[in-house]
Structures are given as C-alpha cells and as structure tokens.
Amino acid sequence: MSTHTLQQLLHEGAQALAQRRPSPEQDAAVLRQLTRQLRAQSEVQLVGGGTLAAPSRWLAGSGALLTLLALLFALSLLRLEPVKPTPVSSGYLPLVSPEEWRQARAEGDAVWIVPTEMPRERLALLGLPYDPARAGDNVRAEVMVHRSGQVLAVRFVQ
Amino acid sequence: MQTAVLPAMLAEMSWLTRLGARAALPAAEDDSPLLQRLAQGDGQALARLYRRESGAVYRYALALAGDEAAALDAMQEAFSALLAQPAGFDPARGSLGAYLAGIARHHLLTQWRRRCEPLPEQTEDDEPGHGASPDALLVQAQDQAALWQAVARLSWNQREALVLVDLQERRIAEAAAIAGVSEEQLRQRLHRARARLAGFLGSTR
Numbered sequence: 001m002s003t004h005t006l007q008q009l010l011h012e013g014a015q016a017l018a019q020r021r022p023s024p025e026q027d028a029a030v031l032r033q034l035t036r037q038l039r040a041q042s043e044v045q046l047v048g049g050g051t052l053a054a055p056s057r058w059l060a061g062s063g064a065l066l067t068l069l070a071l072l073f074a075l076s077l078l079r080l081e082p083v084k085p086t087p088v089s090s091g092y093l094p095l096v097s098p099e100e101w102r103q104a105r106a107e108g109d110a111v112w113i114v115p116t117e118m119p120r121e122r123l124a125l126l127g128l129p130y131d132p133a134r135a136g137d138n139v140r141a142e143v144m145v146h147r148s149g150q151v152l153a154v155r156f157v158q
Numbered sequence: 159m160q161t162a163v164l165p166a167m168l169a170e171m172s173w174l175t176r177l178g179a180r181a182a183l184p185a186a187e188d189d190s191p192l193l194q195r196l197a198q199g200d201g202q203a204l205a206r207l208y209r210r211e212s213g214a215v216y217r218y219a220l221a222l223a224g225d226e227a228a229a230l231d232a233m234q235e236a237f238s239a240l241l242a243q244p245a246g247f248d249p250a251r252g253s254l255g256a257y258l259a260g261i262a263r264h265h266l267l268t269q270w271r272r273r274c275e276p277l278p279e280q281t282e283d284d285e286p287g288h289g290a291s292p293d294a295l296l297v298q299a300q301d302q303a304a305l306w307q308a309v310a311r312l313s314w315n316q317r318e319a320l321v322l323v324d325l326q327e328r329r330i331a332e333a334a335a336i337a338g339v340s341e342e343q344l345r346q347r348l349h350r351a352r353a354r355l356a357g358f359l360g361s362t363r
Contacts, residue, residue, distance in 0.1 A: 010324045021213045042199035127243025129264040
C-alpha cells in the first residue's frame with residue numbers, strides 16, 4: 001500500500017491552502033463595506049467637533065466607565081500621590097480625544113493612577129479581544145485621572 | 159533522481175526552520191505610518207492593509223472553520239475591529255497579521271458558541287503527548303479532501319495549532335501569540351494533533 005509521511009501530506013495541504021483566498025468580487029464587497037465604515041467613523045468625528053474620536057458604542061462604554069471611576073477617584077484622592085502623565089506607549093488606551101490627550105501631556109499636569117477592577121466584557125467596549133466564556137470575570141486595570149476629575153486613559157494589567 | 163528528492167528536502171528545511179533554531183529574521187515592516195493614516199480615515203491606507211493582510215487571515219479562518227462564508231465573515235470582522243479601534247493593536251505584542259488573526263479567532267469562537275454547538279473541546283489536552291516527528295509518522299496515501307476531513311475531527315485547540323504551524327507555516331512564537339498560550343503549550347498541542355491526525359489517516363507506524 002502507498003504511504004506518505006505526515007509531513008509530506010501536510011506540506012501538500014499547506015500549499016493547497018496558500019492558494020485559497022476570497023474571490024475578487026468578495027474582496028471588493030468587503031473592502032466597500034470597510035470603506036463605508038471608515039467614512040462613517042470620520043463623519044462621527046467631524047460631527048462631534050473633534051472632541052471624541054471613537055464610535056458611539058465606545059462612547060456608551062466610556063460613559064459608564066466615567067460614572068464608576070468618579071467614585072473610585074473620590075475615594076482614592078486623599079491617599080494617592082500625583083505623578084506625571086505616562087506616555088501612551090506604556091500601554092494606556094486614551095479615553096479622550098487625541099487633542100485632549102496631547103494637551104494633558106504637553107501641560108505636564110499632575111494625574112492620578114487609580115487601580116481598579118472591571119468586568120472582562122468591558123474589553124470589548126474598548127475594541128479589545130476577550131473570551132466571552134470569562135465575561136463575568138474581573139480584569140485588573142489602572143486608570144489615569146486628571147486632577148480635574150477627567151478620566152484620561154486606562155491600562156489593563158495582566 | 160535529484161529532482162524527486164528536492165521537494166522533500168525543501169519541505170524538511172521548512173519544518174526545521176520553523177521548529178528549530180532560526181536565523182535572524184528581517185525587521186518587521188513598520189505599520190505605524192499606515193495605521194496612523196487609517197486612524198485619520200485614509201481609504202488608501204485601508205486598501206493597502208487589506209491587500210497585504212486579508213489573505214492570511216482568511217486562510218487561517220477557513221482552515222479553522224472549514225467554511226468559506228464563516229471565514230469571510232471572520233476576516234471582515236477582524237478588519238472592522240481594527241478600524242473601530244486602531245489603538246488596540248500594540249506592535250510590541252506581535253505583528254498586525256497576528257493581531258487580526260486573533261480577532262478572527264475570537265469571532266469564530268463567539269459564533270460557534272452562539273450556535274450552541276459543542277466546541278470540539280480540550281479533553282485531549284490531558285492525553286500524553288507523542289514525541290514522534292511528523293516525518294517519522296507514516297500515513298496511507300490520501301487525497302486533500304481526506305486530510306481536511308481529518309483536520310476537522312481534531313479538537314479546536316489541536317486543530318488551531320496544526321493550522322497555524324503546519325498548514326500556515328507560521329513561527330511557533332507567532333502561533334502561540336495568536337492562540338493565546340505559551341510556546342510550550344502550543345508545541346504540546348501540535349504534537350498531539352499530529353499524532354491524532356496520523357491515527358485518523360491510517361497510521362502505518
């Protein structure tokens with residue numbers, strides 16, 4: 001009986017798979033849809049006067065986040081030392097417009113880093129992948145709060 | 159004679175390159191200028207990223223789901239999520255392709271669970287691993303359809319490891335990042351997947 005090594009068979013499979021891709025019509029349809037989404041997002045930014053650079057579902061999520069964090073901020077205000085703003089490359093996701101973020105950093109204002117926990121499903125509101133099976137679990141986060149009380153950014157801690 | 163041996167040699171080199179010590183790789187392309195343009199609503203940046211990354215994401219989803227419509231849907235979802243939150247991609251944690259594949263994977267898993275279909279689950283992960291190298295596992299000659307049917311019988315975890323490393327020829331580190339496990343875990347899943355696959359395909363070893 002004729003035999004192959006599994007390696008040979010998988011190599012042939014890999015070559016066959018490498019030839020697969022959506023049809024040109026499918027590619028065009030997907031790209032059209034994505035372009036529409038991109039355009040709609042740009043329009044939302046313009047309508048919002050450039051103050052918020054994110055889709056509406058994200059805004060709803062950050063609104064709820066703000067309410068939760070206002071309380072946390074008030075509780076921790078007395079015991080936390082102010083620190084300088086942390087650069088965005090340290091893993092913080094800005095929750096304000098790019099202009100506000102740049103302004104906060106440029107002014108060098110004091111901010112507070114508030115440790116907190118939030119449901120894992122909140123990751124989805126920020127556009128991050130998460131495991132729905134663990135949606136009810138909490139994930140540790142650090143929130144950057146301006147001394148005016150405005151929440152500037154959030155970072156998730158492993 | 160030499161021409162008959164060459165493809166097998168090339169295949170062997172490919173496996174060694176992925177699993178063994180690797181030479182230094184060329185620096186990954188810096189995506190930040192393109193992503194910056196994307197965040198500013200630049201349609202050309204979108205088209206360029208789509209052309210560059212969509213094929214691999216589609217093939218990954220297709221090999222996992224075994225269904226073209228589901229693969230197309232997952233691929234679109236991945237790009238849609240990138241548009242909605244470009245800052246979600248952190249180049250320090252992997253390539254843009256791996257990030258998009260991770261979103262497609264998440265989408266497929268969500269759809270799978272939504273349909274309430276039992277996920278071919280992780281019980282096999284408790285089985286002892288087989289250390290046999292794939293070039294030592296002999297199987298009966300099969301056509302490609304039989305191979306894909308056998309792949310579909312693997313558990314999700316094992317199928318994913320096999321698809322990422324053996325069928326998409328990704329590096330172990332990148333595959334582990336997409337699957338969200340350590341490199342060691344991914345290797346174990348891969349060994350088990352190959353052993354089970356050989357069993358399904360009528361191992362003669």
